[in-house]
Amino acid sequence: MARDEHGVPLRIVGAHMDITPHRRAEEALRQSEARFRALTELSSDWYWELDEHHRFMHFEGYSDTEIGLPKEDNIGLTRWDLGALNMTDAQWARHRATLDAHEVFHDLELQRLDTHGNIYWVSISGAPIFDKEGRFGGYRGIGRSITERKRVEDEIERLAFYDALTGLPNRRLLLDRLTGALDRCRERTQRGALLFIDLDNFKDLNDTMGHDVGDSLLERVANRIVSCARPGDTVARLGGDEFVVMLEGLPHADDEATQAVSAVARHVLEALNHPYLLEGYQHHSTPSVGIAFFDGDIESVDDLLKRADLAMYQAKAAGRNTICFFQPEMQEAVTARSALEADLRSAIGNHELLLFFQPVVNEQSRLTGAEVLLRWQHPVRGMVMPGEFIPLAEQTGLILPVGNWVLETACEQLVRWGAQPATRELTLAVNVSARQFRQVDFVATVLGVLERTGARPDRLKIELTESLLLSDVEDIIGKMTALKAHGVGFSLDDFGTGYSSLSYLKRLPLDQLKIDQSFVRDVLTDPNDAAIVRTILALAESLDLAVVAEGVETAGQLDFLRRSGCRAFQGYYFSRPAPVEAMMAGIGAAGGVVPAMAG
Numbered sequence: 001m002a003r004d005e006h007g008v009p010l011r012i013v014g015a016h017m018d019i020t021p022h023r024r025a026e027e028a029l030r031q032s033e034a035r036f037r038a039l040t041e042l043s044s045d046w047y048w049e050l051d052e053h054h055r056f057m058h059f060e061g062y063s064d065t066e067i068g069l070p071k072e073d074n075i076g077l078t079r080w081d082l083g084a085l086n087m088t089d090a091q092w093a094r095h096r097a098t099l100d101a102h103e104v105f106h107d108l109e110l111q112r113l114d115t116h117g118n119i120y121w122v123s124i125s126g127a128p129i130f131d132k133e134g135r136f137g138g139y140r141g142i143g144r145s146i147t148e149r150k151r152v153e154d155e156i157e158r159l160a161f162y163d164a165l166t167g168l169p170n171r172r173l174l175l176d177r178l179t180g181a182l183d184r185c186r187e188r189t190q191r192g193a194l195l196f197i198d199l200d201n202f203k204d205l206n207d208t209m210g211h212d213v214g215d216s217l218l219e220r221v222a223n224r225i226v227s228c229a230r231p232g233d234t235v236a237r238l239g240g241d242e243f244v245v246m247l248e249g250l251p252h253a254d255d256e257a258t259q260a261v262s263a264v265a266r267h268v269l270e271a272l273n274h275p276y277l278l279e280g281y282q283h284h285s286t287p288s289v290g291i292a293f294f295d296g297d298i299e300s301v302d303d304l305l306k307r308a309d310l311a312m313y314q315a316k317a318a319g320r321n322t323i324c325f326f327q328p329e330m331q332e333a334v335t336a337r338s339a340l341e342a343d344l345r346s347a348i349g350n351h352e353l354l355l356f357f358q359p360v361v362n363e364q365s366r367l368t369g370a371e372v373l374l375r376w377q378h379p380v381r382g383m384v385m386p387g388e389f390i391p392l393a394e395q396t397g398l399i400l401p402v403g404n405w406v407l408e409t410a411c412e413q414l415v416r417w418g419a420q421p422a423t424r425e426l427t428l429a430v431n432v433s434a435r436q437f438r439q440v441d442f443v444a445t446v447l448g449v450l451e452r453t454g455a456r457p458d459r460l461k462i463e464l465t466e467s468l469l470l471s472d473v474e475d476i477i478g479k480m481t482a483l484k485a486h487g488v489g490f491s492l493d494d495f496g497t498g499y500s501s502l503s504y505l506k507r508l509p510l511d512q513l514k515i516d517q518s519f520v521r522d523v524l525t526d527p528n529d530a531a532i533v534r535t536i537l538a539l540a541e542s543l544d545l546a547v548v549a550e551g552v553e554t555a556g557q558l559d560f561l562r563r564s565g566c567r568a569f570q571g572y573y574f575s576r577p578a579p580v581e582a583m584m585a586g587i588g589a590a591g592g593v594v595p596a597m598a599g
């Protein structure tokens with residue numbers, strides 16, 4: 001303001017300035033802050049700042065979540081002062097190095113306890129602050145609660161890697177840990193062992209008492225196995241009643257390692273042998289344990305599991321409730337078996353199967369028929385006996401095409417015999433395994449073969465074993481009755497060795513029993529066997545069944561059997577099984593009488 005000499009204002013001098021841009025900038029800043037505040041207030045994320053010494057200076061938003069304490073209490077502290085349950089010293093050192101290098105960091109995950117002692121997780125990201133001159137002034141960034149995400153992740157992991165019933169690691173996690181263990185073995189030339197545990201007869205419990213009781217047993221078994229393991233061992237459930245214990249860091253020396261593993265295995269065996277109280281009942285359960293060692297040389301996790309599994313099966317075969325170590329021979333046996341199976345598959349097509357015939361004679365040693373016995377002329381192994389390949393054929397299902405071939409070939413022989421008056425009345429007995437007989441179309445198959453070949457049904461005898469009678473007797477009776485209506489005969493093989501109860505015997509439409517050769521063998525020396533043979537003969541008479549004694553090797557046996565009332569015989573005394581031409585040649589020369597062999 002300008003004044004005169006009396007101080008009276010003359011004029012006002014002023015300058016005006018356009019502050020619109022400044023006001024706009026202020027308004028923009030205010031808006032930006034409001035937006036930032038609204039965001040931090042509304043979101044569960046929070047904003048933080050550190051000074052140049054990495055100490056908390058400022059929080060904005062729901063920061064208590066990060067620090068678990070009122071935010072004011074943390075001003076002036078660093079993150080590592082607050083600590084985190086999941087961070088090691090080395091990890092903190094790495095984080096500090098990032099800050100010291102003024103680098104941006106993302107998603108640093110920290111696990112902490114809140115004031116109530118509950119675990120929570122936060123994820124932190126931050127960027128360095130520089131002033132206009134480029135001087136470092138600290139850090140700023142955001143934090144976010146990830147407790148819920150971690151919980152869901154844990155749940156997913158639990159479902160994916162743990163068995164829901166027992167809470168033990170499942171097969172997937174076991175395979176993962178095994179892969180890790182094998183890697184460690186390779187790096188540090190260590191060894192470990194796998195215990196494969198399978199409960200004996202678990203299926204029976206499940207079937208009789210129900211799945212709930214079965215589950216309850218499995219839970220307790222799991223707890224007992226865990227109690228036998230050391231903290232570093234992995235106890236897993238593979239599924240069903242199969243558990244695995246993985247032991248690592250075993251001693252190098254063979255005997256020490258074996259001792260250490262045996263001790264754990266025995267411990268498991270004992271623990272699982274104690275009775276269980278299930279639904280008020282005392283239940284006894286036993287395990288079979290297979291053990292396989294591993295070191296850096298083992299090819300794969302799969303191989304290792306197979307070895308332990310094989311050893312477990314060996315323990316079962318040895319009578320169950322026992323421990324068995326894997327031996328390389330077991331693997332060799334399996335490999336040999338697979339080779340045999342592959343060969344057997346092509347044996348029919350390659351015409352390697354053949355039938356031998358063993359005469360069945362009457363009291364006058366006259367031929368009444370024969371039993372057909374399968375042989376396999378293997379190109380490399382030579383003659384393979386049925387005992388070696390029939391069980392394999394049964395397990396693999398190959399018995400079906402093989403059995404059909406036997407039936408067909410036997411019927412063709414019947415047709416050839418039917419064309420000659422001297423052999424027209426001869427019968428042929430064919431072994432049929434339980435698996436063949438249980439096929440739904442068994443009756444149709446047999447009738448089809450009879451029709452195709454034109455063989456007389458009443459000359460065909462089907463030999464069944466007692467083990468067949470263990471299941472679904474009604475179905476067996478139905479099939480037998482259907483075939484009998486066409487004239488086919490039935491014989492029960494190896495009688496006396498199996499499970500036939502007399503009530504079944506009465507109901508089955510049988511024609512004949514065959515006394516097992518094990519009774520005939522000692523009939524002269526073992527009074528028990530003699531008594532059994534007499535009883536079978538008496539029983540057969542009362543049931544109106546014919547009897548054939550198998551395995552007659554000596555005149556003494558034949559004499560005893562005759563005196564006891566047996567009227568049909570089969571055995572080396574008359575003839576060993578042989579090709580049909582050889583059998584007929586021997587008999588032809590004797591005018592239908594089968595001559596006793598020397599010896």
Ligand SMILES: Nc1nc2c(ncn2[C@@H]2O[C@@H]3COP(=O)(O)O[C@H]4[C@@H](O)[C@H](n5cnc6c(=O)[nH]c(N)nc65)O[C@@H]4COP(=O)(O)O[C@H]3[C@H]2O)c(=O)[nH]1
Nearest residue numbers: 373374385386387406431432433551552553571572573577
């Ligand atoms: N020690 C002694 N043994 C004698 C004597 N007489 C006969 N044998 C043998 O005793 C077995 C009798 O046959 P199996 O009990 O039906 O027992 C048969 C039968 O269960 C099964 N088998 C044979 N061929 C077939 C077939 O075509 N199908 C099915 N499913 N099983 C068959 O294989 C088993 C064994 O047959 P193989 O080795 O031929 O053994 C035959 C025969 O060679 C004797 O006096 N002393």
